[in-house]
Amino acid sequence: MSNEDNLSPHAQGLSLQLSSHFFGDLLDSIIVDVASECHRIARLGLDRNLEEEEEEMRLSAQARLRVADPSNSSEANGKYIVDIFGQNHPSVASEIFECMNCGRSVMAGKFAPHLEKCMGKGRKARLKVTRSSTAAQNRNSRGSPASAYSPYSNSTSSNRLSNGTSSVAGEEYSNGAFEDP
Amino acid sequence: MRGSINRPPTPDAEDDQIQEKQLTFQEIIDIKLIESGEKERLKELLRERLIECGWRDEMKALCRAFAQKKGRDNVTLDDLVQLLTPKGRASVPDSVKAELLQRIRSFLASAAI
Numbered sequence: 001m002s003n004e005d006n007l008s009p010h011a012q013g014l015s016l017q018l019s020s021h022f023f024g025d026l027l028d029s030i031i032v033d034v035a036s037e038c039h040r041i042a043r044l045g046l047d048r049n050l051e052e053e054e055e056e057m058r059l060s061a062q063a064r065l066r067v068a069d070p071s072n073s074s075e076a077n078g079k080y081i082v083d084i085f086g087q088n089h090p091s092v093a094s095e096i097f098e099c100m101n102c103g104r105s106v107m108a109g110k111f112a113p114h115l116e117k118c119m120g121k122g123r124k125a126r127l128k129v130t131r132s133s134t135a136a137q138n139r140n141s142r143g144s145p146a147s148a149y150s151p152y153s154n155s156t157s158s159n160r161l162s163n164g165t166s167s168v169a170g171e172e173y174s175n176g177a178f179e180d181p
Numbered sequence: 182m183r184g185s186i187n188r189p190p191t192p193d194a195e196d197d198q199i200q201e202k203q204l205t206f207q208e209i210i211d212i213k214l215i216e217s218g219e220k221e222r223l224k225e226l227l228r229e230r231l232i233e234c235g236w237r238d239e240m241k242a243l244c245r246a247f248a249q250k251k252g253r254d255n256v257t258l259d260d261l262v263q264l265l266t267p268k269g270r271a272s273v274p275d276s277v278k279a280e281l282l283q284r285i286r287s288f289l290a291s292a293a294i
Contacts, residue, residue, distance in 0.1 A: 007290070015286050015289050015290065016286070018207060018210060018285075018289055019282045019285040019286045019289060020282070021207065022210075022211075022214065022220075022223075022285050023227075023278065023281050023282055023285060024270075026220075026223055026224050026227050026281070027227065027269065027270060027273065028266070029224060030224065030227060030228055030231065031240070031262065031265045031266055031269045031270075032262060033228075034237060034240045034241065034244075034265060034269075035240075035244065035258060035261035035262045035264075035265050036258060036261075037241075038240070038241055038244035038245070038248070038261055039244075039256060039257070039258045039261050041244075042244065042245070042248035042253050042256050043253060043254065043256065045253060047245060050245075
C-alpha cells in the first residue's frame with residue numbers, strides 16, 4: 001500500500017469508500033450475469049439432465065455402500081456375485097448372436113472356442129477341408145511321401161471335394177488321408 | 182461528495198454544443214476505469230476468483246432450488262437478482278474481497294492523483 005502513504009487521511013478514507021463502491025459495482029454486475037444465466041437455464045429446462053445425473057450419482061453412491069458392506073455376497077458364494085447395481089450375472093454369457101465368419105448362431109460365452117475352430121487357429125480346424133493352399137500343404141506333408149506340393153497326384157482314393165472349388169484352377173484334391181473336421 | 186469539480190462554461194456556449202453536466206469525482210473515476218480497460222480486467226479477476234472458490238456454484242444451486250419451488254416458467258430474472266443479491270454479497274470470501282479492493286485502490290492511487 002506504499003502508493004497511498006502520501007495521501008491525507010481524508011484521501012485515504014475516500015479511497016476506501018470509492019473502492020468499496022466499485023467493488024460493489026463489479027459484484028452486482030456478476031450477480032446479474034449469474035442470475036441471467038440461471039434464468040435462461042430454468043426457462044429452457046436445460047438443467048433437466050442435471051437432475052438425472054444427480055439421481056444417478058445418488059444411486060451409485062448407495063450401490064457403492066452396498067458393495068462395501070461385508071455382509072453382502074462375495075466371491076466365496078460362487079455363482080451369486082453382486083455388482084454395484086445389485087445385479088448378478090451368469091458365469092457364462094448367454095446372449096446369442098450370429099458368427100460373422102460362418103453365420104452360425106453362437107452363444108456369447110462360447111464364442112471364443114467357436115472362433116478357434118471356425119477361423120482355423122485351433123488344432124482341429126486345420127484339418128478341415130478349405131479352399132486355402134495352407135490346407136493343401138498340410139495335407140501333402142502328412143499323406144504323400146512324394147514332392148511337398150503335388151497338386152496333380154493320382155491316387156485311387158475318393159475325392160471328397162466334388163464341387164470343384166479350389167484356389168488353383170483345375171486342382172484335384174485326391175488324397176485319401178482326410179479326417180473329418 | 183458532489184460538485185467538487187466544476188468546469189467553467191466554454192466561451193462558445195451559444196453554439197450547438199451539448200450541455201455538459203457536472204461529473205462527480207466518482208463518475209470521473211468510473212470513466213477512467215472503463216477507458217483504461219481496468220474495469221473489465223477487474224471484473225474478469227473477480228469472476229475467476231468467485232468461480233474458484235465455489236461461490237458461483239452456490240449461487241446457481243440457490244437459483245435451481247428457487248426455480249424448482251416456484252416452477253420453471255414462473256421465475257423472472259428479477260426474482261433471481263433479488264434472491265442472489267443479499268446472499269451473493271454476504272458470501273464473498275474475505276480474501277477475494279481484499280484482493281479486489283487492493284487492486285482498485287492501487288488504480289485509484291495511480292489515476293486520481
